[in-house]
Amino acid sequence: xxxxxxxxxxxxxxxxxxxxxxxxxxxxxxxxxxxxxxxxxxxxxxxxxxxxxxxxxxxxxxxxxxxxxxxxxxxxxxxxxxxxxxxxxxxxxxxxxxxxxxxxxxxxxxxxxxxxxxxx
Amino acid sequence: xxxxxxxxxxxxxxxxxxxxxxxxxxxxxxxxxxxxxxxxxxxxxxxxxxxxxxxxxxxxxxxxxxxxxxxxxxxxxxxxxxxxxxxxxxxxxxxxxxxxxxxxxxxxxxxx
Numbered sequence: 605x606x607x608x609x610x611x612x613x614x615x616x617x618x619x620x621x622x623x624x625x626x627x628x629x630x631x632x633x634x635x636x637x638x639x640x641x642x643x644x645x646x647x648x649x650x651x652x653x654x655x656x657x658x659x660x661x662x663x664x665x666x667x668x669x670x671x672x673x674x675x676x677x678x679x680x681x682x683x684x685x686x687x688x689x690x691x692x693x694x695x696x697x698x699x700x701x702x703x704x705x706x707x708x709x710x711x712x713x714x715x716x717x718x719x720x721x722x723x724x
Numbered sequence: 725x726x727x728x729x730x731x732x733x734x735x736x737x738x739x740x741x742x743x744x745x746x747x748x749x750x751x752x753x754x755x756x757x758x759x760x761x762x763x764x765x766x767x768x769x770x771x772x773x774x775x776x777x778x779x780x781x782x783x784x785x786x787x788x789x790x791x792x793x794x795x796x797x798x799x800x801x802x803x804x805x806x807x808x809x810x811x812x813x814x815x816x817x818x819x820x821x822x823x824x825x826x827x828x829x830x831x832x833x834x835x836x
Contacts, residue, residue: 649817649827649829650774650817650819650827652824652827663824665824666725666824699773699774701773708762708821708822708823708824709821710764710776710779710819711764711774711776711819712776712779712785714773714774714775715773716773717773
């Protein structure tokens with residue numbers, strides 16, 4: 605059974621960098637699939653942030669591309685998100701998820717999500 | 725980006741009755757190479773991540789009850805719950821994956 609778990613600080617100061625890690629169990633990310641980040645501001649809808657393939661190829665939402673970096677550590681079976689220059693608008697629940705087939709695909713396994721609040 | 729528009733924003737349905745959720749894309753998500761619609765549906769309950777219900781517009785994910793069915797093609801899609809159960813109270817989202825993934829704004833389903 606594939607499981608994903610997000611971890612990282614729940615509070616980030618404005619202008620700083622948000623850093624989250626997703627730990628995957630039950631499947632080796634080096635074996636394939638695409639691994640992505642999606643966020644959901646409180647009470648609002650879902651926004652895809654970006655995805656990574658185990659080879660290191662990355663795909664980003666154009667609206668966030670200048671601030672986002674996604675990387676993978678196959679030895680730890682983890683992938684990570686960095687979002688720089690955060691503002692209050694980046695306050696959201698951040699989910700990691702798996703996509704089969706393509707970088708732009710549906711998401712079949714999700715983590716439970718972690719709330720990140722941007723505030724001084 | 726492809727914009728996904730859902731309607732209604734919310735609906736209240738009696739237990740055992742049917743519910744219909746609509747999703748419209750700003751451009752076709754039907755891929756001519758394989759005649760597949762790149763459209764997925766999710767269910768999200770409070771405090772939980774979204775759960776995949778269907779993909780390719782109408783293929784039900786394993787374990788999803790058959791009272792959930794997806795239909796449509798091109799730019800217009802529907803998720804139908806044939807007989808609403810109490811556990812179906814949730815927000816439902818559509819998502820296109822024809823290009824960079826985008827989601828609809830969600831439809832909240834409640835019990836009347």
